[in-house]
Amino acid sequence: MRWKTGRRSSNIEDQRGRRAGPVAFKGGIGTIVLVLAASYFLGINPLDILMMQTGTGTDVGQTNWKPSPEEEHMADFVSVVLADTEDTWKEIFRQAGKTYQEPNLVLYSGAVQSACGMSSAAMGPFYCPGDRKVYIDLAFFDELRRRHGAPGDFAQAYVIAHEVGHHVQNLLGISDQVQSEQRGLGKAEVNALSVKLELQADCFAGLWGNHAERSRQVLEEGDIEEALNAASAIGDDRLQKQGSGYVVPETFTHGTSRQRVEWFKRGIERGDIGSCDTFGSG
Ligand SMILES: [Zn+2]
Secondary structure, three states, rough: OOOOOOOOOOOOOOOOEEEEOOOOOOHHHHHHHHHHHHHHHOOHHHHHHHHHHHHHOOOEOOOOOOOOHHHHHHHHHHHHHHHHHHHHHHHHHOOOOOOOOOOEEEOOOOEEEEEEEEEEHHHOOOOEEEOOOOEEEEEHHHHHHOOOOOOOOHHHHHHHHHHHHHHHHHHHHHHHHHHHHOOOHHHHHHHHHHHHHHHHHHHHHHHHHHHHHHHOOOOOHHHHHHHHHHHHHOOOOOOOOOOOOOOOOOHOOOOOOOHHHHHHHHHHHHHOOHHOOOOOOO
């Protein structure tokens, strides 16, 4: 992907190297039970969470952590992709007579506290509708490359654009609508609706790719294949991911590899928001 000359976003919150979690340890046994339950599902050491919770009683802020040049490069890349999604969606919203409100993107390491609760990097990148922020631990991109066999910068851009897609769904009221439809439904129907939401975020990611290419010629040879490979690698049928399913929406089912590839392709080929109606397509 051609990105180095691109604009950088001013909406990055860099919380890497910072302790996460509530500043004071208020809970009694209930908190410990919750921590144990969370750590069981997240597969992380409960002591780590408790340490984070008790800590020194205050947020120590940035420790003496320093990013490596490679991590800085990654963070720079994320900033450019985020800025590009801002330019793209601003224009699409403008054409529809709406105003796009830009989301913040939080870079964190290890664990993070959001309006959606406490999350560990093991859950992967996510969007929290409660605070309208995208959360990414850059280590996920290593995981994408090593564990899921999906290398390449455009594969990473796809992941970011997918999370921004959830923000767009939030702004358009689609997420709320789906959530209220899900109330009272059985588990299978609830999951089916979640899949549609996820596939639409994939389509929106493709839509971003289409617009970025048309206005800024970002694509290089092999980029689309990288994203399609990533979409396929993180389909539900390929991905056996741990997770409780209630901490963040990302643990919902996301659709099969084939579905994810199809919807991303649709977005990037057609480039029009109407073609991303995963709900109407049955
Ligand atoms: Zn998603």
